[in-house]
Amino acid sequence: MAGSRHDGVALVWDERVRGYDFGAGHPLAPVRVELALELIRRSGLLRGPHREAVPEPFDPDDLARVHHPAYLEAVRALSRQPTATVPPGSGLGYGDTPAFLGMHEAALAVAASTVEAARRVLDGRAVHAMNLAGGLHHAMPDRAAGFCVYNDLALAIDWLLRQGVERVAYIDIDVHHGDGVEVAFRDDPRVLTISLHESGRFLFPGTGDVDDIGGPGALGSAMNVPLLPGTTGDVWLGAFDAVVEPVVRAFAPDVLVTQLGCDSHASDPLAHLMLTLDDMAAIHARLHALAHEAAGGRWVATGGGGYRLVDVVPRAWTIAFAELSGGRLPPETPLDWQDLVRERTRSEPPVDFVDDPVEVADGIRRDALGAAEEAVERLRRTVLARHGAS
Ligand SMILES: [Zn+2]
Numbered sequence: 226m227a228g229s230r231h232d233g234v235a236l237v238w239d240e241r242v243r244g245y246d247f248g249a250g251h252p253l254a255p256v257r258v259e260l261a262l263e264l265i266r267r268s269g270l271l272r273g274p275h276r277e278a279v280p281e282p283f284d285p286d287d288l289a290r291v292h293h294p295a296y297l298e299a300v301r302a303l304s305r306q307p308t309a310t311v312p313p314g315s316g317l318g319y320g321d322t323p324a325f326l327g328m329h330e331a332a333l334a335v336a337a338s339t340v341e342a343a344r345r346v347l348d349g350r351a352v353h354a355m356n357l358a359g360g361l362h363h364a365m366p367d368r369a370a371g372f373c374v375y376n377d378l379a380l381a382i383d384w385l386l387r388q389g390v391e392r393v394a395y396i397d398i399d400v401h402h403g404d405g406v407e408v409a410f411r412d413d414p415r416v417l418t419i420s421l422h423e424s425g426r427f428l429f430p431g432t433g434d435v436d437d438i439g440g441p442g443a444l445g446s447a448m449n450v451p452l453l454p455g456t457t458g459d460v461w462l463g464a465f466d467a468v469v470e471p472v473v474r475a476f477a478p479d480v481l482v483t484q485l486g487c488d489s490h491a492s493d494p495l496a497h498l499m500l501t502l503d504d505m506a507a508i509h510a511r512l513h514a515l516a517h518e519a520a521g522g523r524w525v526a527t528g529g530g531g532y533r534l535v536d537v538v539p540r541a542w543t544i545a546f547a548e549l550s551g552g553r554l555p556p557e558t559p560l561d562w563q564d565l566v567r568e569r570t571r572s573e574p575p576v577d578f579v580d581d582p583v584e585v586a587d588g589i590r591r592d593a594l595g596a597a598e599e600a601v602e603r604l605r606r607t608v609l610a611r612h613g614a615s
């Protein structure tokens with residue numbers, strides 16, 4: 226969709242998010258966000274009305290809108306002293322989401338940035354806004370999970386509702402189920418949460434079954450599209466077109482919030498879907514069209530998962546920001562960005578925005594297509610029917 230439809234897009238950035246760092250060797254290395262930010266900056270996409278925005282502070286007391294007091298207390302204590310005893314069940318011990326010094330402040334800055342993106346979109350200073358460091362969709366009310374401490378997405382959606390927004394649609398394209406956001410709103414009919422992900426039978430967090438459609442008081446407020454390992458972009462997009470588009474149109478949200486994790490890429494080391502950068506560009510374009518057609522253009526986007534730190538994450542989110550802003554990608558990645566990559570990672574940077582086509586065996590493709598079609602049929606009879614969208 227052309228940028229002429231509207232003007233300013235905000236890229237929210239707070240230096241403190243660099244501190245969201247679980248330490249050497251952890252897959253969620255902050256350099257991934259730094260390299261994405263710098264690729265957007267140096268590709269000339271922050272021109273004219275498109276600019277960076279620094280978030281207003283987020284009141285830490287408002288964390289309790291989503292998270293339980295005992296969990297918040299545990300995060301604060303471990304943030305001051307990461308070697309202190311970890312309360313059982315807080316999810317903050319050794320493992321995926323280990324405590325680190327300054328964890329509370331860094332996670333709060335991530336949340337403040339996603340709330341700022343929502344604020345800018347709601348008050349009209351920006352038509353779309355993006356927080357690259359956001360998308361911590363696994364954080365639960367009472368515990369950390371899957372590299373996520375505070376659920377910036379749930380906090381931003383809650384903030385929107387507190388401003389009087391009546392309906393929010395949330396679409397999560399990360400390869401993992403967007404469980405934390407779904408749990409936060411599974412009993413709230415004002416929030417429609419949608420997640421397309423690799424099936425929980427094969428991947429963390431193990432949830433997101435097709436029949437998981439929301440709490441008893443809000444059936445149809447959650448929609449899950451589990452996909453088989455080996456699913457390619459055409460199958461992914463076919464499922465999106467069949468169920469996501471119609472349900473979001475019928476729901477007619479005031480704001481669209483999207484988590485743009487890029488760990489569905491074929492080369493991602495943590496998961497097994499087979500998408501390319503071109504597929505992701507097609508998804509971003511679908512989301513953009515949907516934001517204008519169903520949500521008055523109001524679109525809040527975040528980053529998310531993605532563990533090919535050099536080859537995929539910076540390019541996927543620069544492609545996303547080009548879509549938000551209607552900007553044109555340069556034919557090649559800027560030379561000063563390539564130098565930065567070598568300096569920061571000692572690896573060779575990608576030189577353009579094109580990647581290799583993927584090869585999938587016929588049997589795997591057939592099974593993946595069959596499973597996606599089965600999920601679509603099921604969702605037509607359950608979620609779409611409830612929204613009058615079948
Ligand atoms: Zn993920």
Ligand SMILES: [Zn+2]
Nearest residue numbers: 230231513549
């Ligand atoms: Zn637009």
